[in-house]
Amino acid sequence: MDAFIKMDRKSGLVWRRQFLAGMSAAAALALLPRHSEAVDTLPATKQLGVALVGLGSYSTEHLGPALRMTKYCRLTGVVTGSQTKGQVWANSYGFSSRNIFSYDTMARIAGNPDIDVVYVVTPNGLHARHCIAAAKAGKHVICEKPMATSVAECDAIIAACRSAGVGLSVGYRLHFEPHHLEFARLAREQSFGPFMQMTGANGFRMGSPEAASSAWRVNKKLSGGGALMDMGVYVVQAACMTKAEACPVAVTARLGPVTRPALFSEVEGSVQWTMEFADAAVAKCVASYDQTVGHFRAEAARGWAELGQPFGYAEPTLTTSQGPVVFPEMNEQVAQLDGIADCLIRGSRSPAPGEMGRRDVAIMQAIYAAATSGKRMVVNT
Numbered sequence: 001m002d003a004f005i006k007m008d009r010k011s012g013l014v015w016r017r018q019f020l021a022g023m024s025a026a027a028a029l030a031l032l033p034r035h036s037e038a039v040d041t042l043p044a045t046k047q048l049g050v051a052l053v054g055l056g057s058y059s060t061e062h063l064g065p066a067l068r069m070t071k072y073c074r075l076t077g078v079v080t081g082s083q084t085k086g087q088v089w090a091n092s093y094g095f096s097s098r099n100i101f102s103y104d105t106m107a108r109i110a111g112n113p114d115i116d117v118v119y120v121v122t123p124n125g126l127h128a129r130h131c132i133a134a135a136k137a138g139k140h141v142i143c144e145k146p147m148a149t150s151v152a153e154c155d156a157i158i159a160a161c162r163s164a165g166v167g168l169s170v171g172y173r174l175h176f177e178p179h180h181l182e183f184a185r186l187a188r189e190q191s192f193g194p195f196m197q198m199t200g201a202n203g204f205r206m207g208s209p210e211a212a213s214s215a216w217r218v219n220k221k222l223s224g225g226g227a228l229m230d231m232g233v234y235v236v237q238a239a240c241m242t243k244a245e246a247c248p249v250a251v252t253a254r255l256g257p258v259t260r261p262a263l264f265s266e267v268e269g270s271v272q273w274t275m276e277f278a279d280a281a282v283a284k285c286v287a288s289y290d291q292t293v294g295h296f297r298a299e300a301a302r303g304w305a306e307l308g309q310p311f312g313y314a315e316p317t318l319t320t321s322q323g324p325v326v327f328p329e330m331n332e333q334v335a336q337l338d339g340i341a342d343c344l345i346r347g348s349r350s351p352a353p354g355e356m357g358r359r360d361v362a363i364m365q366a367i368y369a370a371a372t373s374g375k376r377m378v379v380n381t
């Protein structure tokens with residue numbers, strides 16, 4: 001059977017072709033992302049204004065372009081250290097110059113009716129400061145991954161958002177990506193039994209330390225850590241997904257060798273770790289700034305599932321012991337931005353809430369503690 005579900009091709013939100021043999025229409029509908037039906041029935045006129053904080057590579061190459069295609073939100077402002085860059089963005093995206101803010105004038109966003117959501121896309125070590133400033137300005141917050149460099153910072157962000165009564169989401173785009181959503185469904189419904197053995201890796205070979213996007217990533221204060229914080233957070237996320245978002249009870253870990261001292265004097269270039277879950281399931285994981293790698297596989301008693309190129313920008317693949325599961329190409333950032341806008345408009349819970357970002361930072365802190373001490377560390381959440 002070749003069941004085709006199509007709802008909104010332009011937004012990239014929900015359309016998929018499911019090649020699983022014998023699947024009923026009801027089963028096919030069960031595969032829809034949690035927010036898809038809701039998003040498609042929203043009034044087309046309702047659009048939230050989004051301000052991007054930090055106009056670096058992810059904002060420039062992915063989030064800005066996605067905000068030209070979103071249906072339920074659009075770019076209406078920026079926060080940047082460069083007024084000139086801000087003006088280029090204002091001209092290009094068609095918003096007023098009065099919607100360009102600096103990091104020191106973020107409080108003024110409070111009085112700006114064009115901006116509903118502030119999306120923090122600065123180096124990890126600055127997320128807490130910028131998220132808290134956004135919450136204090138009374139705006140909903142989206143914070144890029146990893147949420148912050150410590151659990152204490154995550155707590156401060158969550159508290160600021162609660163106290164301001166605004167929404168908080170982490171920029172986990174894969175929570176809106178159909179192959180990952182299908183993997184999560186297989187885990188949740190235990191289609192093959194509970195997944196018990198997982199392996200995953202994510203990495204790229206980092207270039208020169210002088211490259212703009214590398215500089216803060218190898219600076220401990222700005223990054224909070226190396227390959228684990230940047231690339232490993234995706235593997236931590238995938239492992240928790242296979243256990244229906246359960247947190248591991250304990251971790252063990254080992255840092256890789258310092259392959260390039262000029263780059264990795266403050267942060268790790270690679271790390272291997274194992275996550276142990278309450279039901280004795282185990283995830284063996286790798287994150288690296290030394291090699292380009294990306295895969296994730298989970299095994300259960302009655303079958304397995306495997307994601308190819310699961311964490312980068314290329315379209316992931318999903319294969320299970322029953323065969324390939326194929327979804328047409330989509331834009332993850334468009335789906336994420338519209339999915340979060342949907343939650344905010346409806347007042348429903350984000351699929352990637354602040355508490356999830358905090359959980360992942362707690363796991364990564366335990367991984368660092370395990371790697372440093374050489375001991376098995378219990379994960380305290």
Ligand code: NDP
Pocket residue numbers: 053054055056057058059079080081082085121122123124126144145146171172173212213214216222230
């Ligand atoms: P870049 O280095 O390309 O951009 C960061 C931007 O932050 C800078 O251009 C600058 O913007 C601003 N900034 C403010 N203060 C500083 C500072 N002290 N040092 C450096 N930059 C500063 O980083 P990325 O865009 O690659 O990453 C930004 C965030 O997004 C990170 O948290 C990263 O983990 C996350 N990310 C998420 C991805 C995903 O797929 N979800 C993919 C890539 C990154 P300006 O010049 O406007 O002031």
